[in-house]
Amino acid sequence: MKELEEKINAEGIVAEGNILKVSSFLNHKIDVPFMNEVGKEFYRLFQNDRVTKILTIEASGIGIACLTAQYFNVPVVFAKKSKSKNLTDDVYATEIASFTHKNTNQVIVEKRFIQPEDRILIIDDFLAKGNALKGLIQLTQDAGATVVGAGIVIEKAYQDGGKLIRDTGVRVESLARIASMSPETGCVFLHD
């Protein structure tokens, strides 16, 4: 998505340690009118897949998932990162390691919110090593539901998460795929 690549290079900050900060439009401040266009693009890509629910993970995925869901006219379910007393024990759970935060979270979804007949579109802001996406696929499969695919805003295509997950047969659509990046040159994008 050309407008997204332009926005990443205009507003994104590449920092030491393989960090891309897009907090000006994606994961701290959210450019809602722009993210609506991202949501429309996910709809264009998956509109024929009879999506019944969008699954994401807190926190950064929630905004883009909600803006996308309105085009599909379906609900969002967001996996939660820790066990609150507001949740029952009747949950699917998996462990997800975070590259950014250097920790591992138990992630849960209440069982009643994913049914075997559901056709799940997974939406997330980033794909790098693929840990979050693998976890969300696992939760969907635990529920006996169908993963129709994953819509990712930014993929770090020089890391192996996308390849590993595509190799399992899951359709992954990333709107911007970064081939390489550095503080000096910014991001170079992959088109294939």
Place this chain on the structure above:
Amino acid sequence: MKELEEKINAEGIVAEGNILKVSSFLNHKIDVPFMNEVGKEFYRLFQNDRVTKILTIEASGIGIACLTAQYFNVPVVFAKKSKSKNLTDDVYATEIASFTHKNTNQVIVEKRFIQPEDRILIIDDFLAKGNALKGLIQLTQDAGATVVGAGIVIEKAYQDGGKLIRDTGVRVESLARIASMSPETGCVFLHD
């Protein structure tokens, strides 16, 4: 908002310990078409207030904030609960105690995302003791920006947070105000 009150009594679960679970439409599964109507109602209430940004706090506030923001055609900023290495030190910070999770979080917003000329509408899912709302007002005031008001989906009006904050002169609009609730009777709403 009558449809919201009906939805709370149809789908909400009142549990022991003063807990209202609305995870079927608000804070785990999000009923996006319904929450769009909630967003339109916030727009109706604040449309003449020259809102420039919507401020909320992760995680449950993000979805409703994004769906609301599109009617105002403004961005969302969500305060973050802990310090990630993706954030600079150039932040406003405050402490917010959580009733639900029985803990206290440091909450931060990057300074560049709230400017003195901003007119901030705060959006959140719940108001009870008012700790989150007080924290978000504090962050806005630290930035020298204007709080035009707060839009709350569900207020536990039998707790004192709403009164305390209204007494400081901040306009608080809650779409459902719970006067009392119990596992036996469900929720009784306040209309004034």
